[in-house]
Amino acid sequence: MTAYVEQTGPRAVPTASGTTSAAPELTPAAPEPVTKRFEFVLGLADDALVAAQRLAEWCTRGPEMEEDIALSNIALDQLGAARLLLTYAGELEGAGRDEDALAYRRDDREFRNCLLVELPNGDFAVTMAKLLFLAAYQVPLYTALAGCGDERLAAIGAKARKESAYHLDHASLWVRRLGDGTDESHRRMQAAVDEVWPYPHELLTPDPTAPVDPATLRADFDSVVSSVLTEATLTVPETSWTPAGGRNGVHTEHLSYLLAELQVLHRAHPGASW
């Protein structure tokens, strides 16, 4: 557990008198390359795991039966990618943690997923806006990983990018249908885009030392998203708000509830196998 290095820098800590004083300096040594790689893989794994959990919440609640099947498919793809990535992360860490140890026995502050995926499902439009942004990020990400020097990541990327391409098609189609459907669906889809729009920013924050620098994905992301929104007769929101923190383990209030549900049974039976 000591492998996690807080990267938020020195923080101001409130004192009893209400004034603030500088927090004691955390002086982490430059992270080991393996630790850095572990954190990177864990971030992608947690994105996929939390996305799968949210999509699985739709099961039996879809707007039509075919959509129930499609959302389950996408959830299964995300879960499959999460398992491969978590397993690899556990190996990189070298502390004997397998996919279940990482999924079920970490608290929210140790999760490294982006905020986008943990947001509640909202209505179907919000879910599709979230999926559009996630897939528009994952397609170029996995494509880049498929060509990277890390063999394991390359293999995972090669498999996952095909799945993500389908997720992107599916979300794009729905965003167009809803945006250019009825007055009500247009209103809901625009509201969903407005709500979710600020969140992908966190995913595209530059990190030149990562196996794939997220900044290099921005051009692809922007062009896909803007063409879908245009076709869908939707407007790009204007905001300078850029919520972030997920990659450093500082989440929204929603994640802890999501994990409470995900982990409840596993944690109630320590050491049991299933």
Place this chain on the structure above:
Amino acid sequence: MYGNDFPADDTSSGLLGEVEAAEMALREAAERGRHGAAGADPAAYFTEVIAADQKVEPRDWMPESYRATLIRQIAQHAHSEIIGMQPEGNWITRAPSLKRKAILLAKVQDEAGHGLYLYAAAETLGVSRDELVDLLLAGRQKYSSIFNYPTLSWADMGTIGWLVDGAAIVNQVPLCRCSYGPYARAMIRICKEESFHQRQGYEILHTLAHGTPAQREMAQDSVNRWWYPSLAMFGPPDTDSTHSAQSMAWKIKRFSNDELRQRFVDMCVGQAEVLGLTLPDPALCWNDERGAYDFTQPDYAELMRVIKGAGPCNRQRMEHRRRSHREGAWVRSAAAAYAAKQASKKEQASRKERVA
């Protein structure tokens, strides 16, 4: 594929063998071709097709009551698949390992697929899926009463696979030879998937029964709760069953409720022994004379109450389905509006082309 690292059991692979035999018979009947044509007396021809163990197809003449019986039965079966997603869907987000989560999600997704094949089979009889769904939501058509019981523990995912899917297979394998072609073909496909469901459920229970004391207790409690409702899945005893005789004559049904129930009990006893779990029936014992197990019948008065709406979850299941349907209405209208816009755009474009 789903795990199978538990002792193979001959009974359920025997059932899968029956599914394959039915599939073969279906192919042979198709190759044989049907003798003659409907000609002047379609009713006599219908009787001949049934007698020759061949399949009635959608365009053939059929008695109205045959059509109505099939619609009722196939619709009820389709509704059961869709409502049946709920009790298991209840544990997807809490599944105790990622592997189990994936298997359960895939299973519940399979059930949605079964619902779709069955609605499609019903549509060949001249009724639309939308009409059938409306009948379900209005409470005018039923679904299997088993899904009106709650899933209170993870072990219920095992027990539902083992007993509920198991009972469904015993019920459905003979339907693979049903006289109505589209239903028989849908059942062959469904039975193959159900047998995987049964195996994965059995495996969950096997793991729990050989796990910690708390897991073992969870497994036994679950079997205690589901045993009698599973026996009731075969319907009322033959003495009270209203639809059976005509359905047997039409080869829609091939065995009576009690015959199938007996077959299920005989299959489960050995499997329970391997699991190391107890079936909650002190009267269960082998009867040498009959070559079958004697067992306590389920409480048919309870079955009737649950069918009439007084089970623990009837209201919850129906409200859940109605809510999903209602909350999806704006999405379905948007898809329809979008498709209409796209179609008219296409038409305009091709008109312009013709003018130019």
